[in-house]
Amino acid sequence: MEKFKIFYLSILSGWFLLSITSCEHKQSLYAKKFTEAESKKYSKQLINGLHKYYQGTPEEHFLLQEANRLDSTFSDVYREMGVPRVKRGINTEAMKFYAKAVKYDAKIWQGYRGYLYLYFYRDYDNAIKDFDQLDALTPNFVDYPQSENIDFMRGICYLMKKDYPKSLEYFEKFFTHESKSGDLDYVESRAFIYYGINYFETGEFKKALEKFNLGIEHNKNADLLYWKAKTMIEIEENPSKVLSILKESQKLLHQGYNTRRPYVEEFYQTYIEDIDALINHLKAPKIN
Numbered sequence: 318m319e320k321f322k323i324f325y326l327s328i329l330s331g332w333f334l335l336s337i338t339s340c341e342h343k344q345s346l347y348a349k350k351f352t353e354a355e356s357k358k359y360s361k362q363l364i365n366g367l368h369k370y371y372q373g374t375p376e377e378h379f380l381l382q383e384a385n386r387l388d389s390t391f392s393d394v395y396r397e398m399g400v401p402r403v404k405r406g407i408n409t410e411a412m413k414f415y416a417k418a419v420k421y422d423a424k425i426w427q428g429y430r431g432y433l434y435l436y437f438y439r440d441y442d443n444a445i446k447d448f449d450q451l452d453a454l455t456p457n458f459v460d461y462p463q464s465e466n467i468d469f470m471r472g473i474c475y476l477m478k479k480d481y482p483k484s485l486e487y488f489e490k491f492f493t494h495e496s497k498s499g500d501l502d503y504v505e506s507r508a509f510i511y512y513g514i515n516y517f518e519t520g521e522f523k524k525a526l527e528k529f530n531l532g533i534e535h536n537k538n539a540d541l542l543y544w545k546a547k548t549m550i551e552i553e554e555n556p557s558k559v560l561s562i563l564k565e566s567q568k569l570l571h572q573g574y575n576t577r578r579p580y581v582e583e584f585y586q587t588y589i590e591d592i593d594a595l596i597n598h599l600k601a602p603k604i605n
Contacts, residue, residue, distance in 0.1 A: 351387070360388035364397065373401030392422035396429070403437060404580060419447075427451040428462025432470065437581055441474040448474075459494055466491050473511060473584060481515045488512045506536040507576050507583070513544060514585060522551045539575040540587040542566035546595060556599050563599070567592050 351359065363384040370377040377397075385394045399414035415433065418426040431447030434440040448471050451460055460467040472487035488511065495504055509532025516525035529545040546562045569575065570592065576583050 356387040357391065360384040360391050360394070363387070364391070364393050367397060373405065377401075390421050392418045392420075392426055395421070396426055403433060408438065423451070424454050427454070428460050428467060432463040432465065435470055435474060436578065439477070441478050445471060445474050466494070468494065469508060476511055476515060477584065479518070481519050484511075485515050488515065501531075501535045504535060505576075506532050506538045506541055508532075509536070510540050510544060510576070510585060513548075517544070517548060517551075522548050526552070537569070537574075539566045539570035539592075540585070542569065543587045543592055543595070550595070550599075560596065560599050563592055563596050567596075 363380045367377055381394055381398055395414045395417035399411045402411035415430045419430055427447050428451045431444045434444035448467050468487045468491040472484050475484035509528055513525040513528030526548045529541050532541045542562050543566045546559050549559045575587055
């Protein structure tokens with residue numbers, strides 16, 4: 318019986334040693350040290366494969382982690398880590414990743430972070446800071462973070478801060494630059510709306526009406542007609558004319574011709590209740 322125990326233990330210990338040796342051998346087979354150039358190359362290849370997976374999925378997260386291990390200075394990785402967190406409202410984590418992206422490539426990502434500060438977090442001061450710093454990095458060049466003109470976004474920031482003279486300064490720069498093409502048809506209706514609202518808020522209603530009409534000429538939608546109607550009421554235009562414009566605004570809104578933004582509300586977004594309120598105001602009997 319004793320000999321059997323010794324024999325069994327020797328077999329067990331031999332199997333254990335064989336297992337360790339086999340694992341070490343496998344590790345040595347799969348271990349690979351890359352050069353710095355190779356690491357950067359493979360990190361980019363992993364990022365290029367992200368489109369196969371939904372944002373925020375475990376599969377995408379795995380690729381991002383591996384890409385980050387290969388090259389911890391690759392700014393795109395941090396940006397991609399931030400995107401799903403922005404969309405899911407995990408704000409603190411999202412901005413930590415964007416801070417890393419900006420650290421490793423400010424020219425590419427500082428404007429994108431400013432875009433987030435503006436549209437997602439309504440942090441106008443930090444948005445302006447990012448836009449100004451990006452502008453300093455790219456002199457004599459108009460930046461388009463997230464495909465939006467940097468002066469247009471700075472104009473919105475100052476509009477929302479109620480600094481109307483500064484906002485107008487940037488909208489004038491924006492329109493001067495965009496007018497060089499000779500065609501304003503491609504300019505978003507929002508630009509005309511915000512430009513006009515600056516004048517509306519300072520009581521310069523005729524100038525406001527001029528901007529809203531310009532927008533209607535190039536890119537008519539429900540919002541522009543709504544703001545035109547509001548302005549016409551201020552300058553005491555014929556109520557029947559105003560009512561006709563509001564009815565058209567109402568129709569366009571129902572058809573989906575209005576400014577809106579995924580994930581967050583648009584600035585000065587027009588709702589059907591806003592139009593209805595103006596219509597009711599016009600129809601209400603006047604009290605002498």
